[in-house]
Amino acid sequence: MLSAQYAPGEVEQRRYEQWVADGLFTADAASDKPAFAIVLPPPNVTGSLHIGHALDHTVQDALIRRKRMQGFEALWLPGMDHAGIATQNVVERQLAASGQSRHDLGREAFVEKVWQWKAESGGKILGQMTRLGDSVDWSRERFTMDEGLSRAVLTIFKRLFDDGLIYRAERIINWCPRCLTALSDIEVEHSDDDGELVSIRYGDGADAIVVATTRAETMLGDTAVAVHPDDERYKHLVGTEVELPLTGRRIPIVADAHVDPAFGTGAVKVTPAHDPNDFEIGQRHGLPSLTIMDEHGVITVHGPFLGLDRFEARPAVVAALRAEGRIVAEKRPYTHAVGHCQRCGTTVEPRLSLQWFVKTEPLARAAGDAVRDGRVRVEPPELTKRYFGWVDNMHDWCISRQLWWGHRIPVWYGPQGEVVCVGPDEQPPAGDGWTQDQDVLDTWFSSALWPFSTLGWPDETPDLAKFYPTSVLVTGYDILFFWVARMMMFGLYAMDGRQPFDVVMLHGMVRDQHGKKMSKSFGNVVDPLDWIDRFGADATRFTLARGANPGADVPVSEEWVQGARNFCNKLWNATRFGLSNGATVEGDLPTGDLSTVDRWILSRLQHVIAEVDEQFEAYELAKVCDTLYHFAWDDVCDWYLELSKGAMTPQRQRVLGHVLDQLLRLLHPITPFVTEELWTTLTGAPTLVRASWPAADQALVDDAAEREVADLQRVVTEVRRFRADQGVKPAQKVVARLEGLDAAGLSAHEGLIRSLARLEAPGAEFAATAKLSVGVGVTVELDTRGTIDVAAERARLGKDQAAAEKEAAQCRAKLDNPAFTDKAPEPVVEKIRQRLAAAEADLARITGQLDAL
């Protein structure tokens, strides 16, 4: 027998272990069933799962579990990425605690240490995934640094290199002076920071020109001043030279169309080695690039400032200029966008350096085309614009990182300046003087291969044949650009134009109950493990799924997860009621001699199955949850079970068993644990994980039964309303006579109406003190023994009257308008006519009751 309350802690771990032990999540590449595959966006091996992961995983698990039940060969492939910078940072911090640096250990020993950390940290995430109930295929778990995936990295690098799509060049890149590595554009986060805007006069007298800058210290590396070619103010100066203050160097004044004449004075200083725009100006005009900082952001030139950090150098340079009378204006604070390292927050320094790049133009065009021509669908479609915005304006991708943890760039340099890219099955060149590139690849370079490297590529494995392209990729819209675009580029390139996935389903970010971003500093972070401990995995999942409107952020709160927990408990108790009342799934579902109430609930069930299927296909998980929540709670619990109390028949027991069976199946993808526990108890079958998904049966749709029960509900509700307004206690029975049941087609349900509305049959001395007329044509005469509260009744009827009057007036206004009756479609006009008739009938009825009071 089931306990009175659902206790998730007693169910979850046991069930999960059994599922895994039984191999229920293991996919079979040799199966004849159609494939449905999802690759899990790999979490960072260094991190832990936060509530955003829980959302992402819940959505994927719901999709994969349903497909598995639908008879697909369903594969959900898990794994992690190696998170180059983050992981190296963690291990370096550990070393620093004992006063060591990675250089003390040497490259090999350091990498060995990182592997140890990976074993420790990675296990944590895997444990968290089991707590969520993720139905992933653990036998196929992968890691971006494992042997197979590393081979994939080498293979694609070599292929891109040979195709001329990977090149090495000296460019301005984003440099983190703390992590001491290059970063790609997407590893830089911009924020509006307070700074200063300083206007500096270069040159003197008639030839003086004023430039404004937020980075005064970079003037030490200026090699030109630029103005717009059409700017009349400066035309006479173009081609001349001006003396650069503090340095004594003379620099040219050049004309460049990219200068905005409206900004500041219209003249800009040009520092090609420390600003990407200036670098381009420098290229166009053949200007030298003068690097004035080292890798730590420390000034390396010009005596007085030598050795100063860039942020110390700034005020020092301004002070020196002020001493020379060259500061024309200063604005402080001056808010402007500043780039920060995504990993450590340090202000990024644009730095001229020699790096490896992927030439993205042809790859990005193909990635855009795959969506443009419909081979890949983005859900929700509104977000395709953002996708195009990214792939159509992509810069070349800097892929080299000055780290030790990652895939080392497979390029060797020879003594004569040779550059050789070594493929996965090739031997590096032997002999003296050959060295391998010191750098490793961006983590995203290997993550971009995830949808096919995890399936065995570059080998032509059965997995790859069966499961590529994967069916749907689920991730947050915040990494649409970070990752999705790159998987598209590499997938299309490596797999001969075959897309890595058919659908990209984007969800939002989890926020708190006021729509605020979760952050440690704000103290509103939810730990999914904490919720699972306190409310259960199913409640946590349901809370997230119920908020998962496509593309929209998902607000959650403790109140809501309580509500979800309550819902799980409701299911528990509904099944408990069923079991103690003989609900069964044995034998065929009787269809011949069913009562109206049974036909009604079966009919409702068919609508719900159809709706849920539609909603799942549209990735509308929030709506799936809403539909099932209301069906379970309103239709099944509040009405069907209540109508069944004291009215159990063998047919009813079979129908009730069927309804519970189907409901639990429909909910299983969202709330796997409680449904598994209940369903196996109800049916005696071993597991719901691979039970078949319900299919709607049109033959069971019964409009007449639905109408009849709706009328029954209306009578009961009207009486309950009267009772509540009259202050009649719920337990108190009221003597009443029901009239008009025959005409309303409800005579068979008098007993049900009496029990749900708590009405007793009239005796000989019955004297009606109140008369209630329900819209469906039923009149209820009640004997309240003279305790009728006339004022309360008048108020109640008054409200009804006002509502009916308003309705009638609205309809009449429409029908009196010839423009409406002429132009509106006939069904609409007819509907309004019917509404008017109904409103007028209500009005007459209510007015009659008021008069009778």
Next chain:
RNA sequence: GGGCGCGUAGCUCAGUGGAAGAGCACCCGCCUUACAAGCGGGGGGUCGUUGGUUCGAACCCAACCGUGCCCA
């Protein structure tokens, strides 16, 4: 500065041309033998503002105000 969203009940959100909805919160009454993690009833919104299109606008168009995100 450029681009993309969003503004509907106290809170969080559905609804995208023909009757203003849900969950939670709130108010009233109840331990009615599945469930107090519950049951019954109820109040609450000129759908951001102003114009326009339409017989008809929360929904389409324009402008404005507020707000969020991405990019520079």
